[in-house]
Amino acid sequence: MAIRHYRWSRCADLAFVVFLLACIAAAGAALHYHGGRLEREAAAARLRLLEVDAHYTLDHLERTLTTVSLTLQSLLETGYAGHGAATWNTLLRDALRHAPHLRSLSLLDDHGTVVASSSPANLGLQPPLSDFLPPGNGLGGVLRIGRLHAGRDLADGRAVADAGAAPPTLAFVPVVRSLGKGESGTLGLLATLNVDYFLNRIGTHDLEEGAWVDVLRSDGALLLSTREAALDAATRAADEDIAVRWRAGDGRGSRLETPADKTLITTWRTARVLPLGVLARLDRDRALAEARHETRRQFFILLPLIALAFAGVLAGYVLLRRNARQHIAAQERDFDRMDILLDALPAAVLVFGHDGRAVLANDAWRQFAAARPGLAGRGTVHYRDYARQFRTEAGNDTVAGGIRAILHGERQAFEGEYALHDDATQAAVQIIARPFAHGGPPGAAVLQLDISDRRHAEERNRLLHATLDAAANAIVITDAEAVIQWANPAFTALTGYTPEEAVGHRPSELVKSGKHAPAFYAEMWNTILRGEVWRGEVVNRRKDGVLFDEALTITPVRDRDGRLRHFVAVKEDITVRKLQEHELQRLASTDPLTGASNRRVFMERLSLELARVRRYGKQAALLMLDLDHFKQINDRHGHAAGDATLRSFTTLAQRTLRQTDTLGRLGGEEFAVLLPETDEEQAAELAERVRGRLAAEGIAFGDEAIRVTVSIGIAQLETTDTTPDTVLARADEALYRAKQGGRNRVERTACAR
Ligand SMILES: Nc1nc2c(ncn2[C@@H]2O[C@H](COP(=O)(O)OP(=O)(O)OP(=O)(O)O)[C@@H](O)[C@H]2O)c(=O)[nH]1
Structure with a gap:
């Protein structure tokens, strides 16, 4: 290790001997002068x-x-x-x-x-x-x-x-x-x-x-x-x-x-x-014999005292020297230990003495210096040579200025990040300098850390951050307890909550709509706690209370030890898409004039219900409804009145029927109602209620009141029915009889009687 200890130098010994001799000479001269003066006076x-x-x-x-x-x-x-x-x-x-x-x-x-x-x-x-x-x-x-x-x-x-x-x-x-x-x-x-x-x-x-x-x-x-x-x-x-x-x-x-x-x-x-x-x-x-005798007498009195004083000074010096030697030995032991420690460090360490020259360096620094033309081959490096290796960006302290301030006692700490001059690798270092006093006048200890990897990581992080911030989808990062730690601007746009409002809260505390059963969330949690990705659509509530649909993907993130540390949720606002889907579905499944289920949907439901009946032996009934003499309404009041009559009848029927019942328009003025969990008696009651209410209320068309009645045929879904059509056929037969029986009537299927 290139090191220059502060030691008790031979120069100090020589200086002390010279000083001692000078003191002895001065004492001798004083005695001589004193003796001479006595002689001259005598x-x-x-x-x-x-x-x-x-x-x-x-x-x-x-x-x-x-x-x-x-x-x-x-x-x-x-x-x-x-x-x-x-x-x-x-x-x-x-x-x-x-x-x-x-x-x-x-x-x-x-x-x-x-x-x-x-x-x-x-x-x-x-x-x-x-x-x-x-x-x-x-x-x-x-x-x-x-x-x-x-x-x-x-x-x-x-x-x-x-x-x-x-x-x-x-x-x-x-x-x-x-x-x-x-x-x-x-x-x-x-x-x-x-x-x-x-x-x-x-x-x-x-x-x-x-x-x-x-x-x-x-x-x-x-x-x-x-x-x-x-x-x-x-x-x-x-x-x-x-x-x-x-x-x-x-x-x-x-x-x-x-x-x-x-x-x-x-x-x-x-x-x-x-x-x-x-x-x-x-x-x-x-x-002058007497005067000389007096001089000698005084000399022999003073000589032991002077000798004693010099002996005291000499003893003090020797003691001081011994202490200094012990101190230096302790220092050297410290330095040896420090050598081992410093050489093991990946960071470059360099200590400058008070005169600005390097007194201590570790292996990492020597490797660094060996690759620098401005430092390689120099005996003792001065801090200004060292500082020249770094480029200073505008507004930053120079490395030379920072180290100089430490050496002059003007600063107690100096830190900065610097790029290397003429370095193709774009390497960056962090330089930390602190005062260093170890027995001598204060110097400066400099720690030089290679932060190139950190810089690259920071660059990557910045890019990722910018990407996440620019993402159209809302992105939320939570800890393992689902507490939000970070959210991007799209999250604010989606939910109305700023990142500051969101961080520290669980998503359930902010956007839960109550539209999903607990089981829904339980399934979600089970999935992600297993470490699997959960995807689904969730209805949530914005900060202003408005519900919205989102396509949610939750990805668990594990640490190096495999422990679940974070969840990353990516949310896509699908409210518009869902509305469009609902509309398309509605259009595809309903009759455009009346809003009742169209024939295809009704037949599907009838088929499903028939399957339930056949499988579970449950009861269900089917009504076939046909408005009486509807042609005459068209003829008398016009086609628009006919349409209005059809819409009003639909409304009346839906008002009368139960929520679980399905009203379908099979064609023209012909309707059907599927009644799940309903026996024939109950079906007859419902049919009678619809018939009676229409007959009693009629249809209001503008200022006119149009009288209209309905004939209804009832068929019970049987476990023996293999297709919906067989049920429809029975109901149709009952309807026919109701028509035949004079209309404005309710008829059951023949076998039921
Ligand atoms: N306004 C209107 N009329 C329709 C619509 N669909 C079918 N119609 C008419 O409904 C009439 C049905 O008449 P018909 O089948 O003869 O039966 P009806 O006159 O009701 O006599 P019965 O059923 O025997 O009591 C026809 O004149 C059709 O043109 C529709 O959507 N709007």
Whole structure:
């Protein structure tokens, strides 16, 4: 079965893995960003503190050196003129007592030789002043700063040439100030700055952990440093670079330095007046150690939580996937069962997925598709290809439109009957489409039934219907209980009842005339219940009460099991024909002038009655009647009066006789009466009554009253009579005697007397 199940695809798994990895990456990026932010914030904070360190150190240095400068200037200005070397020594010692930041104070003569000093060991020394900064020999009274020296004082000190070397444990920096009175005769004061004092002062302000401060002259020479170790070459190069920037006027700044394998946060600022600057550094890794520790701590707290969340998501996905797999397996089992079921169906079944492509089809559909060039050989059939196979009659929905409406959820059902395009067999199909949802998005299930046979049957039925409707004979179909189920228009024309009025009723309730004995109907029923056709003539009554004759044929109809299910009655209106027959019969059997039976009929009845008498021994009598002197009536009153007399006599006789008696005109003015079930006495009485009434009443002809009498002869029908003529002969003989006896008489046969 060509089928495309909705399954939990590998794409879903891949998408989930990608999603999970993306979530992990996002979580990692968030943690990384968070850690970076902590580091950046920590670095910024540490930089600010480092800047404060640099600022404090420089500020302290500037103040101290300004104080030193003022102290030296004050000593020079007050002690120059009047004091000798001894006084200067005392003066300088006193001054040193109040200056813990100084190691010694020495007075220099204009050759640069120490002539007085707070420290006797310095006397006579000639410290080199050429590399002091600012350069020159003290013109202008500016404090000039020498290099860092290792040692306690001038006597044992030696200059530290390498700015990056490890600072000596005991060190001083010489500074000098002159009075600014020219090169010759100029005095100067040289003070040695106590490096330890400065380091201690800087140290009292807590330096950042991992930070150190270098104080450099503007030429890059080291003045003091809080570090203990020598700088590496890269850091030294960085220092020189900063010194260059100082000299170029870049007085303050901060930057990250990456000498060797570490990163340093460096900030610097230069003094406003003095030729020196402070350079504070911090090992970034050490500075950020705490922040990194905090980041790690948070990471190790968050990591299990994130891992737990991902584990939960993964478990949920696996559960979902397992349920989906079970669902798909159940679906596939359903589909398998459906396959067997659908393949057994004679109707074509096709299921379109939500995308309009076929996902399921049965054998009947494949057979149908194999015979269609527009469908055969296609991998997956689209509903539009399928719909193109059918012709749409005007006013009908197209197959494509119906299926599309189902797929779009606009309709819940679609049905229609369609002819196939280019089909020589004129085949017709019924297409029924319903929404189909089986685990995936809704599709459309299409059932295609071949209704060609039904169409042909309907066509035949229509033709039969039209034939029955057009039939001249009334046709009625009843059920086995004779209840009318259908009647054609001719039935209405015949009975006056419309089909609507007739259906649900029995014919006996509508048209029964009461003219037939129950036995008649019983015989009819017996015949048709035996399954035989009944034919006969029936007198029925129309809706308006008028009787009519019909020739009726009732045909029983059996079902496939042989059970009587229906009766079909065909009725022909024979009223006119029956009237014509009656008239012909009447004309053939009666005398045209009087209406009495003619001689032939009378003789037949006489013959029949004689047979009854002979067979059953019953009694019957015959009267022979002849009007007296009838010729005279003709002669006197005319032939018309004679005819009127004959008619009036007939009427009088029939009025007088019984219903069962038969009056016949045998010829001329001669009549005969057959009296069944009558003995001679009764016959004589009747004859006498006729004779007496005629004699008494006479015949009225116009205004005239014609007197006329009748002579009557009576004969009894005997079992010994072999022919009617023998009876007639006896009656005639009695009549003759009545004539002979004077007319207007009744005579019996001779043997009876
Ligand atoms: N008007 C008329 N006359 C008829 C008809 N048939 C026979 N006749 C006449 O009836 C008359 C019969 O006369 P008759 O046989 O001589 O007998 P009658 O005159 O009745 O005399 P009796 O029988 O002897 O009493 C004849 O003149 C017939 O022409 C008929 O149909 N109409």
